[in-house]
Amino acid sequence: MFTDGLLPSLASRLPSELVSLLPSNVSDALSRTTLEQFFSNTSDKSNLSLALTTLLSLTVARYTYKRLTDISLADVRGPGDGVNDEDVGGASWMAGDIPTLFTDTTGTLGARWADAYGAVCKLRAQIGTKNALLVSDPAALRHIMQSEHAEKYIRAPEWYAMADLLAGECIGSVEGDVHRRHRKGIRPAFGVPETRALLPVFNGVANKLCEKWDTLISLDTSEAPILNVAEWISKAALDAFGEVALDYQFGGLDNTPTELAQAMPTVLLETFGTPSPGQLAALSLLQYVPMGLIRWILNSAPVGGRLDHVRNTNNVSQRILLELIEDRKRMMKEGGGGKRDIMSHILRAGLNEDPTAKLSDDEIVAELRFLLLAGQETSANTLAWALFELSSRPHIQSELRAEIRDAREKKAGKEFTAQDLQALPLLNAIIKETLRFDPVIQNMFREAAVDDVLPLSEPIKLKSGKVISDLPIPKGTKLYISVAGYNMLPSVWGPDAQTWNPHRWLKQEDEREGSNTLGMYANLMTFSAGNKGCIGWRFAVLQLQNLLAELMDRFEFVEPKSGPKVVRANCMSTQPMIKGEYEKGAQLPLVVKRAAA
Numbered sequence: 001m002f003t004d005g006l007l008p009s010l011a012s013r014l015p016s017e018l019v020s021l022l023p024s025n026v027s028d029a030l031s032r033t034t035l036e037q038f039f040s041n042t043s044d045k046s047n048l049s050l051a052l053t054t055l056l057s058l059t060v061a062r063y064t065y066k067r068l069t070d071i072s073l074a075d076v077r078g079p080g081d082g083v084n085d086e087d088v089g090g091a092s093w094m095a096g097d098i099p100t101l102f103t104d105t106t107g108t109l110g111a112r113w114a115d116a117y118g119a120v121c122k123l124r125a126q127i128g129t130k131n132a133l134l135v136s137d138p139a140a141l142r143h144i145m146q147s148e149h150a151e152k153y154i155r156a157p158e159w160y161a162m163a164d165l166l167a168g169e170c171i172g173s174v175e176g177d178v179h180r181r182h183r184k185g186i187r188p189a190f191g192v193p194e195t196r197a198l199l200p201v202f203n204g205v206a207n208k209l210c211e212k213w214d215t216l217i218s219l220d221t222s223e224a225p226i227l228n229v230a231e232w233i234s235k236a237a238l239d240a241f242g243e244v245a246l247d248y249q250f251g252g253l254d255n256t257p258t259e260l261a262q263a264m265p266t267v268l269l270e271t272f273g274t275p276s277p278g279q280l281a282a283l284s285l286l287q288y289v290p291m292g293l294i295r296w297i298l299n300s301a302p303v304g305g306r307l308d309h310v311r312n313t314n315n316v317s318q319r320i321l322l323e324l325i326e327d328r329k330r331m332m333k334e335g336g337g338g339k340r341d342i343m344s345h346i347l348r349a350g351l352n353e354d355p356t357a358k359l360s361d362d363e364i365v366a367e368l369r370f371l372l373l374a375g376q377e378t379s380a381n382t383l384a385w386a387l388f389e390l391s392s393r394p395h396i397q398s399e400l401r402a403e404i405r406d407a408r409e410k411k412a413g414k415e416f417t418a419q420d421l422q423a424l425p426l427l428n429a430i431i432k433e434t435l436r437f438d439p440v441i442q443n444m445f446r447e448a449a450v451d452d453v454l455p456l457s458e459p460i461k462l463k464s465g466k467v468i469s470d471l472p473i474p475k476g477t478k479l480y481i482s483v484a485g486y487n488m489l490p491s492v493w494g495p496d497a498q499t500w501n502p503h504r505w506l507k508q509e510d511e512r513e514g515s516n517t518l519g520m521y522a523n524l525m526t527f528s529a530g531n532k533g534c535i536g537w538r539f540a541v542l543q544l545q546n547l548l549a550e551l552m553d554r555f556e557f558v559e560p561k562s563g564p565k566v567v568r569a570n571c572m573s574t575q576p577m578i579k580g581e582y583e584k585g586a587q588l589p590l591v592v593k594r595a596a597a
């Protein structure tokens, strides 16, 4: 009649302070494996009554302790508490504050909420979710993402569903040992030498882009030729990715786009651009639906709308990638396996006999589809934001151009190596500052898989007035990791954290605020952190260094004098868009002139 392990389980739930107060014979008995054992060892009646009295007292003590010490998440401040007039009443009854978070076009909402309510603040959650927090606090982020506690935090099921919809079962849609196997399988493609070996391809694409712009500028008779810079960069990034990942020509810059090139650039926008509160609430409810049913809904149910475009893109990418994989495998069998593109590295992992790194053919296709999305628009949009920031700061452009030309002169006509690019201080400062200030992934989704306690680097004040430095969170709490919130924390970045200022990176490391202990790169959250951090960050940084150096050497970028306002549209990857023209996709109209020699 007694449940095995009831007593030890009760003992483990008691606060350690209480357990240490117990008589040693009782605490010892409590730690035994089963209730039956406990009773078999307490043979006389007095021991039994002592045990029952102790149990009763402990239960009362535990209840009282919890009442006195428990911190309810309802007591944590957040939008809706009336600090900021603009936040009051902004929540949707179906999806709480989540639509506000997803449709923010300033890129600073996470930072403003952290400022107003604390670096961990409570969000009004969508239906089906009890607790949701927005987290920007460095200590909490380290705990969730890169400490030994990271295993307690999984990607939220809605995220798996989205990754699964876009790519199938891949590194982005799995957890635990399966995730470790996927990561180990693709990691060989993203090491330092493997990434550096991609530079000649990046260079070729950058030169081609410069030639295209040269021609367009020559053909334009106006004094200030305006180009949609975002569109061209996206084509260049897709072409580069095609070559380095698949040895495949997308034909973007040549204006001969393949079927896949036509479908890819708009898939994130059409899937996630400006979601309605209803769609966000539906997404959240996916957590209660078995994955098999989700897959059927996503792949086969007659839903229509946004799903049609995704399905079409998926079918095209699945077919083309399978063909490419079959070709490459044939080539490898015939002895021509020396290619160094990402697909070849991953296919070699597929042949791996090590079960902790082996990937099946279906998994390899899903991996490549995920990489295509994760690796192309993110880098392209980051470069677009760098040019956007620079377009209103001609003096910084001149400073950067001088740095690049000076370094080129020293190379006496030879191409930059990865080490040369790494040695350009202002170029790297501009890239880091853009990654900090314009992170293309603004929020990440996590969920507490168990009850836990979040450490905080700065105490927060609860609504009750109590100030806490640790926040207990129940299992199931949704955690929205605010990349922008952390990247703009004054305690880490200084009082001008909400200003784009690349010169902050030129200070000596020890003169800068904060400690360099978070994230994959430059103490930023932009590439995430820990065992699920961005695997392609070296790839992205090298491509950004190469493209920005080439473009800045040859062109000058100017914000058009008058024109529509560019906003940050959060379509999973933040894209520059014109307000009211979202259906046209990414738009960044800039005046592009040849830079004086």
Ligand code: HEM
Pocket: 155, 171, 172, 183, 371, 374, 375, 376, 378, 379, 382, 439, 440, 441, 444, 445, 525, 526, 527, 528, 531, 532, 533, 534, 535, 536, 537, 539, 540
């Ligand atoms: C500026 C460019 C990029 C940014 C800002 C970026 C950002 C991120 C972030 C924030 C995550 C973590 C998401 C999460 O934890 O929920 C991530 C994961 C990932 N990224 Fe990137 N990324 C970029 C470029 C790339 C590139 C170029 C590639 C590959 C070619 C890539 C491949 C991946 C992969 C495979 C993951 C999943 C890692 C895992 O689950 O273990 N990313 N990226």
